Each structure stands twice: as C-alpha cells, then as structure tokens.
Amino acid sequence: MSALTSHLDGALSGAAGYWLLAFIKIALLLFIVLTVNAYLTWFERKVVAHMQSRIGPHRVGPHGLLQPAADGLKFLFKEDVMPGGVDKFVYLLAPFLALTLSLASLAVIPFGPKPLPFHFFGGHQIDLWITNPDIGLLILFAITALGVYGVALAGWASNSKYPLLGGLRSSAQMVSYELALTMSVVGVVLMANTFSLTDIINQQDSSKVGFLGWNIIGWHAGITQIVGFFCFFTAAIAETNRVPFDLPEAESELVAGFHTEYSSFKFAMFFIAEYTSMITVSALCTILFFGGWQSPFPAGDAWKFTHYLPSVILIPSGLWVIYDGIKYETIWGRLVLPVIGSVITVIGAALVVFPTANEFIQAPFWLLAKIFFFLFFYVWARGTLPRFRYDQLMNIGWKLLLPVSIVNVIITAAVVLLRHKP
Amino acid sequence: MSAPLIIFFVLAALAVIGAVSLILQKHPIHSALSLIVVMVALAGLYLLMGAEFVAAVQIIVYGGAIMVLFVLVIMLLNAGEEERTDFSKLAKFGGLPLALALTGLLAATMTTHGASVPNPETAGALAPTGQISNLLFTTFVYPFELTSFLILVAIMGALVLAQREKS
Numbered sequence: 143m144s145a146l147t148s149h150l151d152g153a154l155s156g157a158a159g160y161w162l163l164a165f166i167k168i169a170l171l172l173f174i175v176l177t178v179n180a181y182l183t184w185f186e187r188k189v190v191a192h193m194q195s196r197i198g199p200h201r202v203g204p205h206g207l208l209q210p211a212a213d214g215l216k217f218l219f220k221e222d223v224m225p226g227g228v229d230k231f232v233y234l235l236a237p238f239l240a241l242t243l244s245l246a247s248l249a250v251i252p253f254g255p256k257p258l259p260f261h262f263f264g265g266h267q268i269d270l271w272i273t274n275p276d277i278g279l280l281i282l283f284a285i286t287a288l289g290v291y292g293v294a295l296a297g298w299a300s301n302s303k304y305p306l307l308g309g310l311r312s313s314a315q316m317v318s319y320e321l322a323l324t325m326s327v328v329g330v331v332l333m334a335n336t337f338s339l340t341d342i343i344n345q346q347d348s349s350k351v352g353f354l355g356w357n358i359i360g361w362h363a364g365i366t367q368i369v370g371f372f373c374f375f376t377a378a379i380a381e382t383n384r385v386p387f388d389l390p391e392a393e394s395e396l397v398a399g400f401h402t403e404y405s406s407f408k409f410a411m412f413f414i415a416e417y418t419s420m421i422t423v424s425a426l427c428t429i430l431f432f433g434g435w436q437s438p439f440p441a442g443d444a445w446k447f448t449h450y451l452p453s454v455i456l457i458p459s460g461l462w463v464i465y466d467g468i469k470y471e472t473i474w475g476r477l478v479l480p481v482i483g484s485v486i487t488v489i490g491a492a493l494v495v496f497p498t499a500n501e502f503i504q505a506p507f508w509l510l511a512k513i514f515f516f517l518f519f520y521v522w523a524r525g526t527l528p529r530f531r532y533d534q535l536m537n538i539g540w541k542l543l544l545p546v547s548i549v550n551v552i553i554t555a556a557v558v559l560l561r562h563k564p
Numbered sequence: 565m566s567a568p569l570i571i572f573f574v575l576a577a578l579a580v581i582g583a584v585s586l587i588l589q590k591h592p593i594h595s596a597l598s599l600i601v602v603m604v605a606l607a608g609l610y611l612l613m614g615a616e617f618v619a620a621v622q623i624i625v626y627g628g629a630i631m632v633l634f635v636l637v638i639m640l641l642n643a644g645e646e647e648r649t650d651f652s653k654l655a656k657f658g659g660l661p662l663a664l665a666l667t668g669l670l671a672a673t674m675t676t677h678g679a680s681v682p683n684p685e686t687a688g689a690l691a692p693t694g695q696i697s698n699l700l701f702t703t704f705v706y707p708f709e710l711t712s713f714l715i716l717v718a719i720m721g722a723l724v725l726a727q728r729e730k731s
Contacts (some may be wrong), residue, residue: 280624287629297639
C-alpha cells in the first residue's frame with residue numbers, strides 16, 4: 143500500500159497531479175450539486191405544499207424522499223419530441239448552453255478558507271474551491287451575461303409563438319436586471335477593494351465584532367450595504383427567472399414560455415440550470431453581503447460554545463428522524479428513516495468527539511447554512527408572492543432598482559473616500 | 565507541448581472557425597452565434613495572456629451586452645435566410661488585395677518581432693485589475709471621461725431618433 147502511494151506521489155507531483163486533482167474536484171462538485179438540485183425540487187415541493195396546507199410528495203419513498211429519483215428516471219425515459227420546423231442546431235444548443243453556463247459559474251465559488259488537512263498525491267494542497275481567480279466576481283458576471291442566450295435561443299429555435307414570446311420577454315428582463323445586478327455590488331467591491339471572492343469574505347472579518355462585520359451591516363467600512371443587498375437579491379431573483387419575476391414562463395399567459403417545446407431530458411436540463419443558478423445566487427448573496435463563511439459570533443474563548451452549533455443542530459434532528467421513522471406507516475420507511483437518522487446523529491456526535499474536524503467544518507457550515515437560508519427564501523417567495531405584470535417588472539428594474547443602486551454606489555464611494563487614510 | 569500551448573491552439577482554432585462560419589452561415593442567428601464564439605475564444609486568449617480584466621470585460625461587454633442586442637434584434641425582426649449575391653466588383657478588385665496586403669503585413673511584423681508578449685508567470689501578471697484602474701483614473705482620466713461622454717451623447721442621439729417617429 144505504501145509502495146503504491148509513494149509511486150503515485152512520484153508520478154503525480156507535477157502538472158499531471160494538478161490536472162487530476164482539478165478533474166476530481168470538478169466531478170465531485172458536479173455530483174454534489176446535481177444531487178442537491180434534485181433534493182431542492184423535493185424541498186421546494188414540500189415547503190410550498192405545507193404553505194398551501196397540503197402534504198406534498200409522499201408516495202415515492204418515505205416522505206417522498208425518492209421523488210427526485212423517480213422524476214429523473216421519468217425525464218430519461220420520456221419520448222424526446224422535436225417539433226417540426228425547428229432550427230435543429232440552435233434547438234439542441236440552447237439547453238446545453240443554459241446548463242453548462244449555470245454549472246460553470248460554480249467553479250469560482252469558494253466553499254471554505256482552509257485547505258483540507260491532508261494533501262493529494264504529489265503534495266498538492268486540496269482547497270475547497272475549484273479555482274479562485276482575482277476576478278472571481280467579474281467571471282461570475284461574465285457567465286451571467288452569457289446566460290441570456292440559453293433562454294433566448296430556446297425561445298427562438300422552437301418555431302412556436304409562446305416560446306418566442308417567452309424568449310423575448312426573458313431576454314429583455316435579463317438585460318434590464320443585469321444593470322441593477324452589477325451596479326448593486328459595486329458598493330461591496332469599493333469596500334473590499336478587490337474582485338476576488340475570498341478577499342471579499344476576508345474583508346468582512348467577524349473575529350472581533352461578529353455579524354456586525356458583514357457587509358450587510360458594514361462595521362469595518364462604516365457604511366451598510368443593506369440597500370445594495372436589496373437591489374442585488376431582487377435583481378438576482380429576476381435574473382434567475384423565479385417567482386415573482388417568472389414572466390418568461392408565466393403559465394397563464396405563455397403555457398410554459400421558452401421551454402414549452404422541450405420534452406424529456408432537454409426540459410430537465412433547463413430545470414437543472416434554473417436550480418443551479420438559484421444555488422449560485424444564494425452563494426453569491428452569502429459571500430457578498432453576509433460574510434461568506436464568517437461566523438455571526440465573534441471569535442475568542444467566550445464564544446467557543448457556538449462552535450458546537452452544528453452538533454446541536456445535527457444530533458436532535460437525527461434523533462427526530464429516528465423517532466419519526468420508527469412510527470412511519472410503511473415498513474420501508476421504518477427501515478430507511480432510522481438509518482438516515484442514525485447517520486445524522488453519528489455525524490453530529492463525531493463532531494463533538496473530534497475537535498479538529500469540528501473546527502474545520504465551522505466555516506463551510508456557516509456558508510452552507512446561509513446558502514440554505516437563501517434557498518429557503520426563494521421557495522418562500524414562490525409560495526407567497528404573486529407574479530408581477532410585465533410593465534411593473536420593467537418599472538421596478540429601470541425606475542427603482544437601477545437609480546437606487548446608483549445612489550448606493552455614490553454614497554458608498556463617498557464614505558469610503560472620507561474614511562480613506564492615505 | 566505544454567498545457568497553455570494546447571489551450572492556445574484550441575482557442576485560436578475556435579476563433580478562426582467562428583470567424584469563417586460567421587461569413588459562411590446563411591442565417592443571421594447562426595452568424596451572430598458564430599460571432600459570440602469568436603468573442604468568447606478571444607476572451608480565452610486574453611485570459612491565457614494573463615490579462616484577466618480584459619478577458620472578463622470582453623465577455624461581459626461584447627459576448628454579453630452587445631451580442632444579446634444583436635440576437636434580440638434578429639429575433640424581433642424575424643429575419644429569414646439570406647440570399648447569396650455575386651461577388652461584388654469592389655470586393656474583387658479593392659477588398660481582396662487589401663485583405664491579402666493586411667495579412668502579409670501582420671505576418672511580416674509577427675515574424676520579425678517574434679513573441680513580443682512575455683509569457684506571464686502568474687495569472688493577471690500582465691495587466692492586473694488594480695493597475696488598469698489606476699491608469700484609467702489617473703493618467704488617462706480625460707480620454708476616459710470624454711469617451712463616456714461620447715457614449716452618453718450617442719445614447720441620447722438614439723433616443724431622439726427613436727422618439728421622432730411618434731409625433
């Protein structure tokens with residue numbers, strides 16, 4: 143075994159190991175994100191169902207937990223219909239474009255500050271990101287700027303009225319809201335003085351002042367970015383075509399908008415793209431305005447007890463899943479749910495037993511917790527808000543968000559300039 | 565061959581293929597898509613040279629904003645397939661020799677000067693974002709502001725032209 147590892151060490155010490163590590167990380171992230179996407183649909187259906195006094199999916203697997211798998215299989219085995227008279231190349235290109243671009247944006251999201259406590263073969267450090275360029279934020283905006291094509295081309299290539307209208311609507315909407323989206327983060331960039339996402343997080347240092355250091359409060363720079371956050375999040379929801387800005391796929395007007403003519407897995411690709419952009423936007427909100435992986439509590443021994451929060455959440459929820467599983471209706475559920483619950487409980491307990499592991503997962507825990515909150519917010523908005531009218535949508539974008547974000551930039555710039563000591 | 569060299573040839577091939585297909589495609593949307601491929605491939609080349617900021621701006625401005633407008637206009641006008649016309653006389657006697665001359669000139673300059681762009685050690689070393697902004701807002705602040713003023717005038721001109729048809 144040790145002979146094998148030493149041999150691998152030698153073979154992978156140079157560029158080969160670097161590339162292999164990158165590919166492994168990409169494959170792993172894709173696997174995780176696609177699984178999370180699948181369970182995000184389950185989560186969304188459950189939460190919206192409970193908001194509307196329904197139960198939601200509960201037939202396939204205990205609590206409907208296998209519903210995403212059933213949906214995925216159904217997408218794969220459905221007949222793949224291509225309507226007549228479509229522009230074949232563009233018709234096939236559009237879903238690929240939508241999916242690739244939304245997945246590509248995940249490459250620059252950092253998930254934790256410290257590399258894993260062990261090294262890859264050949265001594266390569268395993269960071270919790272795929273790449274961390276100096277212009278991470280600009281790359282994200284570049285990918286967002288290209289994201290319009292997936293939707294617009296799908297609408298155009300389908301050779302049908304409703305998709306074309308949906309595609310036109312969404313192009314206009316995304317172009318309009320991109321302005322506000324970009325302007326609203328200029329304040330954050332001014333405060334951090336960089337486009338690098340890790341540097342933006344590090345600048346919102348919470349080790350002394352806790353959550354006051356986050357950009358949403360802005361203790362370090364002396365100005366709050368709450369206005370910027372409001373503009374950013376609103377524009378981001380519009381940019382991802384979600385309720386209440388889902389005009390491109392307004393069912394009552396456009397059947398399903400740009401993806402009306404797409405069936406089978408091509409439809410699923412648009413769906414996965416939408417959910418992946420939701421995750422990216424939630425991560426971006428967290429990183430830009432809510433301190434990324436910074437804990438809301440100050441560092442230091444007095445606040446050491448907050449480090450057990452992951453365990454405090456994991457162990458009771460694991461125990462609850464076991465309790466719920468024992469009295470579940472089906473035998474299958476009575477077998478599976480306690481196992482899941484035990485795994486969650488054991489993970490929680492393991493974090494108490496191994497302090498190094500507990501310290502390591504602090505930063506990713508807070509990042510993921512905040513991302514999860516924003517994902518819940520997305521679902522929450524979908525469950526409660528009615529859709530805007532098209533003129534309202536354009537008015538909000540051009541007459542409210544854009545001027546407000548420009549004013550925010552001016553005020554932030556003034557404060558940053560005044561506090562700047564040369 | 566090193567990895568950057570392979571990536572360079574892939575991107576360069578993409579850019580050239582995109583440019584040729586831009587001219588040869590019959591449908592305007594396909595031509596616009598080819599142009600987007602060229603823009604993105606060029607951005608990749610900038611990135612390879614270490615000019616990160618320029619690469620991102622290339623995609624945001626050209627690949628995103630400008631080409632989205634192109635595609636949107638083509639979609640709105642519902643433009644059909646183009647008809648092929650004969651080679652015009654101007655292109656035959658003026659354009660082709662000029663294109664050949666330009667290609668020769670570029671090739672001659674490149675061969676005599678060799679690799680004038682140094683290979684950067686780290687990404688962003690050639691044109692760091694901070695340095696670009698410093699140049700833009702100190703040394704070149706007047707040309708920069710004048711350019712933005714020019715764009716503003718152009719936008720207002722477009723507005724005036726669009727408004728006139730109403731009355």
